[in-house]
Amino acid sequence: MDLKSFKETIEKASSIVIFSHVNPDGDTLGSMCALYQVLKNSFKKEALMVTVGKIPDIYHFLPFIQNVKKPEELDLKQVFDVAIAVDIAAKDRMASALPLFENAKVKINIDHHKTNNNYGDINFVQADASCAGEVLLDILEELSLIPDKDTAISLYTAILTDTGCFRFENTKSDTLKKAAKLIEYGADASYVARCCYESKPKPMVLLQANSIINAKFLEDNKIAYVCIKNSDMEKFGAQNDHTEGIVEALRQINTTEISFVLKEVDENTTKVSLRSKTADVSKVASVFGGGGHTFAAGCTIRKPINIACEKLIDEVKKVL
Numbered sequence: 001m002d003l004k005s006f007k008e009t010i011e012k013a014s015s016i017v018i019f020s021h022v023n024p025d026g027d028t029l030g031s032m033c034a035l036y037q038v039l040k041n042s043f044k045k046e047a048l049m050v051t052v053g054k055i056p057d058i059y060h061f062l063p064f065i066q067n068v069k070k071p072e073e074l075d076l077k078q079v080f081d082v083a084i085a086v087d088i089a090a091k092d093r094m095a096s097a098l099p100l101f102e103n104a105k106v107k108i109n110i111d112h113h114k115t116n117n118n119y120g121d122i123n124f125v126q127a128d129a130s131c132a133g134e135v136l137l138d139i140l141e142e143l144s145l146i147p148d149k150d151t152a153i154s155l156y157t158a159i160l161t162d163t164g165c166f167r168f169e170n171t172k173s174d175t176l177k178k179a180a181k182l183i184e185y186g187a188d189a190s191y192v193a194r195c196c197y198e199s200k201p202k203p204m205v206l207l208q209a210n211s212i213i214n215a216k217f218l219e220d221n222k223i224a225y226v227c228i229k230n231s232d233m234e235k236f237g238a239q240n241d242h243t244e245g246i247v248e249a250l251r252q253i254n255t256t257e258i259s260f261v262l263k264e265v266d267e268n269t270t271k272v273s274l275r276s277k278t279a280d281v282s283k284v285a286s287v288f289g290g291g292g293h294t295f296a297a298g299c300t301i302r303k304p305i306n307i308a309c310e311k312l313i314d315e316v317k318k319v320l
């Protein structure tokens with residue numbers, strides 16, 4: 001039903017905009033680039049791609065990524081026929097680009113977050129899918145559209161990165177079958193892995209090492225966390241996206257049950273990433289207005305980093 005209206009809506013549209021979430025990752029960018037190309041090749045539609053925040057350098061290999069625009073380059077009063085959000089758990093994750101989504105005549109929501117409240121007119125939300133890329137691949141297959149090589153590379157990137165190289169609990173038999181299909185469609189697995197995991201800028205690696213050295217441990221080492229201040233970032237010449245991977249590195253310790261990273265955005269704003277092995281950290285994130293998955297969640301706390309840290313520790317202890 002939704003699939004039929006999806007197809008008809010796209011066919012009728014004369015203007016389409018695709019959104020990835022703020023501070024984009026491999027899933028949201030890979031899915032967006034894949035969808036862009038499907039619209040171009042199969043529907044003959046030239047869509048606009050939008051993201052807020054820096055695109056991490058490692059994702060510059062994604063086909064068509066250079067076409068992605070920032071909201072400040074656009075007229076936010078424009079009215080598009082169709083707006084499509086990919087990998088966006090909640091509308092506010094579109095940040096300053098949100099007006100473009102809200103103004104659109106038809107809103108489509110393609111996602112895999114269990115906290116997604118079906119905010120679109122047409123919703124494809126599969127909480128059991130490993131990533132938004134998997135949901136998109138399902139849609140393409142239902143429509144009998146075979147991804148070309150570039151589309152396959154983008155979708156494979158979405159699956160590879162959101163499953164942490166097929167290691168996380170969201171890696172199901174179906175996930176591997178889809179990844180295998182994408183390789184058949186032309187995605188080069190070792191090329192994508194090299195781009196995503198062996199192309200880190202030096203400041204990122206040094207910041208990670210420094211963060212691990214400065215990590216703190218609580219509750220018999222069950223909780224591992226680190227506060228990253230702007231002064232740490234400056235010391236290594238690191239950029240915002242260079243904190244990625246630190247929270248997972250802390251979870252790798254055998255005693256860690258819950259890990260989290262607090263990142264100073266400014267004097268009164270702190271960004272938080274949480275990971276766990278068994279505890280539900282999405283509950284912690286939602287206390288502060290954030291969200292995500294059981295074992296991977298995030299939020300922003302409107303407090304200085306030290307105060308945010310104290311409040312967070314209290315909530316983390318509750319779910320331990």
Ligand SMILES: [Mn+2]
Pocket residue numbers: 027028087112130131132162
């Ligand atoms: Mn995702």
